Amino acid sequence: MKPWLPLVTYLSLAAVAFFMPEYSKTIATIVFFMALGQAVNIFVGLTGYVDFGYVAFMAMGAYGLGVVLYYMPQLGFAALPLGLALGVLMSILLAAVVGGVALRLRGAYFAIATIGVNEGVKHLIIGANIWGGGAGLILGSRAFEAFGRDTALWLANVGSAVLVIATGFMAVVAMYLIQVSKAGYALAAIRQDEDAAKVMGINPTKYKLLAFMTSASLAGLLGAAYYPLGNLQVFPENVFFIEYILDGLAVMFIGGAGTVTGPIVGGALYIIVRTVVGELLPGYQVFVTALVLMTTVILLPRGIVGTLRLHLPPKLREWLP
């Protein structure tokens, strides 16, 4: 497997976002869906499990950075790495707790067990009135205090876009590292036949948890890059927006579940469809998401990249992971 094509794609996008700030926001919005699909893919694509509480990981990342910026702007620039680290850490911890319990369940049971996680965490924050409660965290003035006005605005524009792209980039690297290691073999076996995998000496819970926590950490980073850094705010209604998991699944399935390049292709196509539908039939985006998901799964079960790979000679297939 040669990961260069997706890596160079993300690097090029980062270069454009960096050197042409007028396009940064647009690029961030598009790559957000690619990176989301990429992160979802590391768990769903590699294990064959679906997590309907997934969006909570993005929320944890958003709150990690949001909370540090809101309560400790006096940290200055250190608030950024610290907040990102806290966000990623909270995502991983939530994944460890949810996964440690629910990943012992099989496919559909796992999906059902996770449905409540997103709403549960959201209502915990609102109900207990922590981290800004239902009103959320407004971060504009705190970011100005921490970074200075100009830098804060640059971070919200260019910095956020670059970090969103970096999330996609890191997801490709993670996918590569998994697939060339023992974990790749274990997950391939688990996805295809979990009982046979066990009898072959594989501990399924361990590798599912590994994929789950990796995926969650990237989702957390994405949440942090997009909301507190990019929008300078964290609202529970935004960061726990449960439809994002449907978006992530659609992007992943259109591109090809389990493929590395798939989410980039899927994300680009998905944005086009959503934008066109938004223009022609406003309000029907979710309906169209569902329709696109169903059509792809039925007509093109391997997705675009997955199907292309099937028809490429082995030498070329290496280059389109």
Add this chain to the structure above:
Amino acid sequence: MSLLIVDGVVKKFGGLRAVDGVSLTLDRGEVLAIVGPNGSGKTTLLNVINGVYKPEEGRVILEGRDITKLPPYLRARLGISRAFQVPRPLPDSTVLDNVATGAIFGGGYDIHSAKEAAEEALSYVGLWEKRHQLAGALAFSELRLLELARALASRPKLLLLDEVMAGLSPSEIDRFVVLIRRIAEEKNIAALSLVEHRMRAVVKMADRALVMHQGKKIMEGPPGVVLNDPKVVEIYLGRPWRF
């Protein structure tokens, strides 16, 4: 010390005693055939030995160690490998990767050595030419060989073979019997081979035969003797067989 001791194992499904107090021992390099009609509890016994089921009573002991409570993946690492009654390949993985996966996790090899071990096992069973094909594209008899190679590559001490000759032609069965004998004699690997109908093969393949009926062990001894016993013949609904 025996390689495997199964001691008074009982496995119930609701009110049904699918395995009802079965005991057996197996030495290194020995081939034991477990013979019995459909539903006599053979596969269930195998599932207890490799940890898919935990028995209500009794113990499973491998090399002196009580493994009754260990999960299947740990038993695989201790040297118990299995071929399924209905082959269960990883259809979207190559033949080589199927076998290498067994070598990595059951055999404890790193990826590089696992591939070497996989190629060796594939040559041993005669499937090396197909190593780059997807397992899903193999013919049925090749899937049987794939499962055998996968089991072999994971450095087993004990092979659990669940009716691995079912669905094969007479000449394929002959090849399989030779293969299992070779594995036992050359590699000193023990095999527990479940058989419903292929009695001729049992005599050539097994050092001993154990007959099961309705979850119970009916008889045990040299295959030629056991299979001609009137009680055993009767279990098979009076259908006698000839060697």
